[in-house]
Amino acid sequence: MSYDERALSFRCGDAALVGIASVPAEACKRGVLIVVGGPQYRIGSHRQFALLARHLAAHGIAAMRFDYRGMGDSDGEERDFEAIQDDIRAALDAFVEAVPSLTDVVLWGLCDGASAAAMYAPGDARVRGLVLLNPWVRTDDGVARTTLKHHYRDRLRSPEFWRKLARGQFDYAGSLSSMLKLVRTALAGRPPDQGATASLPERMRQGLHGFQGETLLVIGGADLTGREFCDVTGSTPAWKRLLATPRVTWRRLEEADHTFSRRAWRDQVAEWTREWVTALPGTP
Incomplete structure (x- = not known):
C-alpha cells in the first residue's frame, strides 16, 4: 500500500x-x-x-x-x-x-x-x-544481580575467555575486584521505607496494572x-x-x-x- x-x-x-x-x-x-x-x-x-x-x-x-x-x-x-x-x-x-x-x-x-x-x-x-x-527497570542492585547471573556465565561459555586464560592474558585481580563490587551491590538491595518513593520496577508495574488494554x-x-x-x-x-x-x-x-x-x-x-x-x- x-x-x-x-x-x-x-x-x-x-x-x-x-x-x-x-x-x-x-x-x-x-x-x-x-x-x-x-x-x-x-x-x-x-x-x-x-x-x-x-x-x-x-x-x-x-x-x-x-x-x-x-x-x-x-x-x-x-x-x-x-x-x-x-x-x-x-x-x-x-x-x-x-x-x-x-x-x-x-x-x-x-x-x-x-x-x-x-x-x-x-x-x-x-x-x-x-x-x-x-523495558528499562534498572536499579543498582538489579543490574548487579543480572550481571552476576548472566555476564559471568556467558564468559565461562566463551572460547575467547578460555584462550585468554591459556595465554595468561586474563586479569585475575581486576575481574575479582569487579565481581566483589557487584556482589556487595546486589546484597545491599533492601525493601524501601514505607514513606519512600516506589522503585522504578514497582512504578512500571503499577502503570501496567492500571492499563486496561x-x-x-x-x-x-x-x-x-x-x-x-x-x-x-x-x-x-x-x-x-x-x-x-x-x-x-x-x-x-x-x-x-x-x-x-x-x-x-x-x-x-x-x-x-x-x-x-x-x-x-x-x-x-
Whole structure:
C-alpha cells in the first residue's frame, strides 16, 4: 500500500516539537505512536524507528515518531524519561489531528521509551495497546544481580575467555575486584521505607496494572536490559501474576541485542508489531 510522510510541528508547553507521520493512502482507524528512548531521536539506531514506521504504513497502519523536548530537533531542556508524559500527550494530540480517521493508538517504545509508555498509558483512553521492547527497570542492585547471573556465565561459555586464560592474558585481580563490587551491590538491595518513593520496577508495574488494554513484550535474549526485566518480573509475585494474564503477549529473539541491530532482528520486530497491532481487538 502506498503512503506519504508528513512533517509535523506541534507545541508542548512553551517548546516546539517535531515529528514525522507515515500515513497510508487509505483511511485507517489504528495508529502507532513511537516513543523514543533517550538519549535518542526520531530516526533511531540503524534507522530502526523510521523503517518501522514505513513498514507499518505500507501495511495500512499509520505511524508517528517524534522528538520529545530537548532531543533531536525539538526545543526545550533535555529531560528524564519519567518527565515526558506531557510530550507523549502532545504528540498523540498532533497524531490524531494529522490522521482524523484514527479511533485508537498503540504506544511503541524501546528501553526507557517503553517504560515511559507503560507509565503514561493508563491515563489516556485513546491508548489501546502497548508494544514494549527491552523495558528499562534498572536499579543498582538489579543490574548487579543480572550481571552476576548472566555476564559471568556467558564468559565461562566463551572460547575467547578460555584462550585468554591459556595465554595468561586474563586479569585475575581486576575481574575479582569487579565481581566483589557487584556482589556487595546486589546484597545491599533492601525493601524501601514505607514513606519512600516506589522503585522504578514497582512504578512500571503499577502503570501496567492500571492499563486496561493489551501489551506485547519483545525481549532481546542477549541484552542485559531485557534480561534484567525478565529477572525482576520473574522473581516478583505481583509482576508474575500481571504478566501471566491473557492481556500480555511475549516474543523473544534469543541472539538479539538491545536495539535489534541486525536487519533480520529489526525486520522480525517490525513484522511482529504489524501482526499484533492488526490482530488487536477494537477499542473496549
